[in-house]
Amino acid sequence: MTMASSSWSTWLREPNPASRLQSRLVQAWLSWLRFRRNPLAMIGLAISVALVLMSIFAPLLAPYDPIAQALGNRLLPPGTPGHWMGTDDFGRDIWSRILFGSRITLYIVLLVILTAPVVGLIIGTVAGYFGGWIDQVLMRITDIFLAFPKLILALALVAVLGPGMVNAVLAIALTSWPPYARVARAETLTVRNSDYIAAVKLQGAGAMRVILGHVMPMCLPSVIIRVTLDMAGVILTAAGLGFLGLGVQPPMPEWGLMISAGRKFLFEQWWVATMPGLAIFIVSLGFNLLGDGLRDVLDPRSSGR
């Protein structure tokens, strides 16, 4: 076992990698070693991993059905045997609802981070690379989207599209791509006139190849950092939409919706709103810490050339 692990770690430290895969893994391993030195980032990573595990194993971990009502057990306080986080006004176990709610949160976050940054990256790199009127048109469109407060624009979109989880995701994605376009464009402008881009152009590469293969890898770290830092914002916007009744619809156990339901008896039965609030707080904090740690690892300016 120790033999195997030591040969693995020398393989991962090999200065002369034998293949593309090994070369990439060596770099990833070095980044991981750098990341591991930051305890706060490790806490962020732990919270994020816990969220993923929670949502995967929710059916196994949850003691009760998150939707089934038990009106005899209404508003039990935390610490009641069998309901350590208490129950809500329909007698549903809050812990079970938070566990299943993590699935919805993760689903929204994943859909948003798979769409918005991609759109932003494409628009930003194209605008930055070509410059001129293409840049003007794309960036003015970006400015228009940036001129609206995020939640208000999302509200308007949901009002048009109708409430629901998919529409909430769509609204959040449509409102959150502009900052990525800005970041990607700024990064592209610094890279565009460098010698290595001139070299590949001189080899006859077309714009598509230069943007995808040479410009985007340089923009990716900044965008990834921005994404992890924005994940908290996405969760909060989703929760905000749920709170306002325009996102996920009852009886789904979405955290924002749960806070909204608990608002009615916040002073007498504080736990109904507080528990999902704590969940949102912890997960947002986790993503922010993770983003901070990733910045230290991924930022091309800090990791040397």
Place this chain on the structure above:
Amino acid sequence: MGDVMALIEIENLSVTFNANGRRVRAVEAVSLKVGEKASFGLVGESGSGKSTILRAICGLAPVSAGRIRIGGEAVQSPRGKAFSAQVQMVFQDPYASLHPRHTVDRTLSEPLAIHGIGDRDARVMTALTDVGLPTSFRFRYPHQLSGGQRQRVAIARALMLKPQILLLDEPTSALDASVQAEVLNLLMRLREERGLTFLMVSHDLAVIDHMCDRVLVMQNGRAVEELSRTALASAQMQTDYARSLFAASADRMLEG
């Protein structure tokens, strides 16, 4: 020399940059001819427009007047793949000319991929050996290489498409003195083996003297004087500027 068909012909080339509405004339009415398999040097202090001429040939600087001909044919704009296969450039700073997130392998395979050339593994290995790098460096990133090694990779990249002409933009000025000589000797060897034509920029007359058959001295974007190697060696300059430039690096030239 002038009667032989010239591979690179530049006639009255002017390059004007537009910097915040102000027109900056970087090169003014410069003409030169480089014969096949010749090695031509451009010298001058920084800002004299010598690098701009190389960039103009590659289509990286805006040509405001004049003609550039390669092998008797006027260059196309944009330059296109045929041009890439004929003319390549080695940049001054090896720390800036290699993509920081591409391995040596990716950097060297890219030109082959662009031009749809197969058998990439073997070609990359040969290219590394040709520039005196061990093949075990193939999957390293630029930050795992020294300056001299990076410049060797940049030279290998420029030669991947087997061009006839190599434009060298101060290829050694960012390197240590000991490494400079190695890289210059490598370039000399490659030129001999492959019959390359060099158009080389330097501010260092000693380097030019070592490498080039003919020299064009430039000042403030204009051509001052063209010298043959023998004229350079025997210090037969016509203009004061060329003489002062020569005096500044004469000591080191005599050593070499």
